[in-house]
Amino acid sequence: MTTELRGKPVARQLLDRASKTVEDLKKIDCFPTLAIVRAGSDQASVSYENAAIKTMERVGITVESVVFEETVNAEAFLQALRGLNQNKNVHGILVMQPLPGTLSRNDVARCVDPSKDIDGLTPENLGLVVENEKNALVPSTPKAVMALLDHYAIELEGKDVCVIGSSPVVGKPLTLMLLNAEATVSNLHIKTKDTKRYTQEADIVISATGVVELVTADDIKDGAVVIDVGFGYKDGKPVGDVKYDEVAAKASAVTPVPGGVGSITTAVLAEQVTQAAWRQCSE
Amino acid sequence: MTTELRGKPVARQLLDRASKTVEDLKKIDCFPTLAIVRAGSDQASVSYENAAIKTMERVGITVESVVFEETVNAEAFLQALRGLNQNKNVHGILVMQPLPGTLSRNDVARCVDPSKDIDGLTPENLGLVVENEKNALVPSTPKAVMALLDHYAIELEGKDVCVIGSSPVVGKPLTLMLLNAEATVSNLHIKTKDTKRYTQEADIVISATGVVELVTADDIKDGAVVIDVGFGYKDGKPVGDVKYDEVAAKASAVTPVPGGVGSITTAVLAEQVTQAAWRQCSE
Known part of the structure; x- marks a missing residue:
């Protein structure tokens, strides 16, 4: 029987904790506030921003x-x-991406105060992931994956894990976080000669490429855990990197798209706003 | 015929370049200076410091x-x-390690100005490795490995590479640098269930554990490239992570210990001092 690893219960747990922290902060006259900064009006970006605003409101975080x-x-x-x-x-501070052509991601990343950088955009916060600093403010998507694995008690220590995709926003920080959890991690990508050689023997396969239905049943071993961090459209419907039906028939557990990792990221942002506020207000 | 990947020619190339940069800097009245900061007198640390001082003198960098x-x-x-x-x-600024018990590595790392951090100790500089920033000041040992691979024209794009060891000083930044070079990278460590499954199929095996003669001929495939970042002693003689003689008989290329990666690191430090000085003096 395959377990569907839904994101909602994970998000709920994170948001309950964030709500409690907000209450505690308000008792010391600290009113946690997130500034969302956007240039242009990329449609996906605006709809993600709206989702983030709703999440923040739910836990009592003010949004500017x-x-x-x-x-x-x-x-x-x-x-x-x-x-x-x-x-x-x-x-x-949350800077919405993509940035328009007039703005350099590097200049923007270096400009945000790391102590307010609640989406792990700055080099300093990315470096803390290399150092395995537990209290770092880190990129929300890889942290959402880690929160999901933790919520469903999926053991990582010593497990063979494949991460497909090696962006600085998801693939690479996720590889580091999994190494910090003592998994054996292979990071695969577009230049990989033979992905199946890795994925077919992996205990856990995590795909973050945006290539629709890249991961098929043939790519995984029986009973693997499959985490889908992709998002795209097929025949007008939202789908992920994983060919869900056939993979679900073979895997022991799999995340749906939508309703999986993607539904946890704004909760991670909320948690990190409260964490940043706590540090700033208790200084 | 196995190629012995000696470090000396790599170091010489780096030092020639550093010398030229020092000459150019002196023309604009900039006298590149490295401060070496040490607490205590750990024997290995002092002898590494002496080697670093000699290297700096060779290229005209002043040491305090x-x-x-x-x-x-x-x-x-x-x-x-x-x-x-x-x-x-x-x-x-080079802070010698190990630090005595009174000092926290994290506090020290956060205290050094990233623009003077010529051994990639600070979170900010580690984060720039995640971002694939080409001009970052990075940890010297993984950069020495990359310089060696580059010097001997060992292709990385699409190659299957195993890194054994996942410390924040070597294994993790090296994994990131290899990913930046578009290799497929598996990071193995003490918790890995079956290292041979990875190493026996790898094009390149890089070991950075300090476990004497961990990597044997049975661990590699015919014609693999083997890079030894280990250092230890056996019967009073310095040896690395790799059982040299038997591995050399099977590999296409292998680094000796001593005389391999270890003989490049102080040259990397010198190069990074000139790089830091260049940026500071031309501001």
Whole structure:
């Protein structure tokens, strides 16, 4: 019997904890606030922003939206970030991606105060993942995967894990987090000669490529755990990297898309806002 | 015929380049200076420091040694680092390890100015490895491995590579650098169930564990490239992680110990001092 690893219960657990932290913070006159900064109005970005706002409201986090035209001058955008860094009433900063062509991801990442960087955008926070610093503010998607694995008590120590995809936002930090949990990790990607050689023997396969239905039943061993971090569309319907039906018939557990990892990320953001606020307000 | 991948020619190439940069810097009245900070007098640490000093002298980098007792008060040590951060005549800071028990590695790492951190100790510089920032100042040992692979024109793109060892100083940053070079990387360690399953099919095996003669001929495939980042002693003689004679008979190329990766690291440090000085003096 295959377990469907749904994201909602994981998100609920994270949000319950975040709500309690918000209550505690308000008792010490700290009103956790997230600034969401966006340039342009990329559709996926706006709808993710709306989801994030709803999640924040649910746990009592105030949201300030700062919106620029897509044609924003880089210096004006960075200046706004510097203002938010200075603003003591703002505890977290979320910069929506993709950034328009006028803005360099590196310049933006280096401009955000690491102590307010609740989506692990800054080099400093990424470096803390290498160091296995437990209290670091880290990229939300890989942390959502780790929260899901933890929630469903999927053991990692000594397990053979394949991560497909090696972006700096998901694949690489996820590889590091899994290594920190003492899994044996293989990071595969577009240049990998033979992915099956790795995936067919893996206890856990995690795909984060955005290539629709990349992972088929033939790619996994019987009883594997399969985590789908992909998101795309097929025949107008949202689907992930995993050919769900056939993989579910062979795997011991699999995340759906939608309703899997993606439904946890804004809860991770909320948790990290409370964590950042706690550190700033108790200083 | 097995190629012995000696470190000396790699170091020489790096040092020639560093020497030229030092000459150029002196023309603009910039005299590249490295501060080496040590607490206590761990024997291996002192002999590495001496090797580093010799390398720096060879390329015209000035060295300032700051030595504390092993019982140094943490605040005094951190205060010294802050002073060096401020000192415009110091371009690089190297903190010798191991640190005595009174000092936390994390506190020390967070105290060094990233722009002077010529051994990739700070979270910020480690994070730049995740981001694949080409000009980052990174940990010297993994960079020495990459320099060696580059020098001997060992292709990485699409190759199956095993890294054994997952420390934040070598194994994890090396895994990231190899991913940045588009290799398929498996990171193995003490908790790995079956290392042979990975190593026997790998094009390149890199061992960084300090476990004497861990890697035997049976662990590798015919014609593999084997890189030994280990260092230990057997019967009073320095040896690495690799059982050299039998592995050399099967591999296409292998690094000796001593005389392999270890003989490149101080050259990497020198190169990074000149890189840091260049950035600081041309600002």
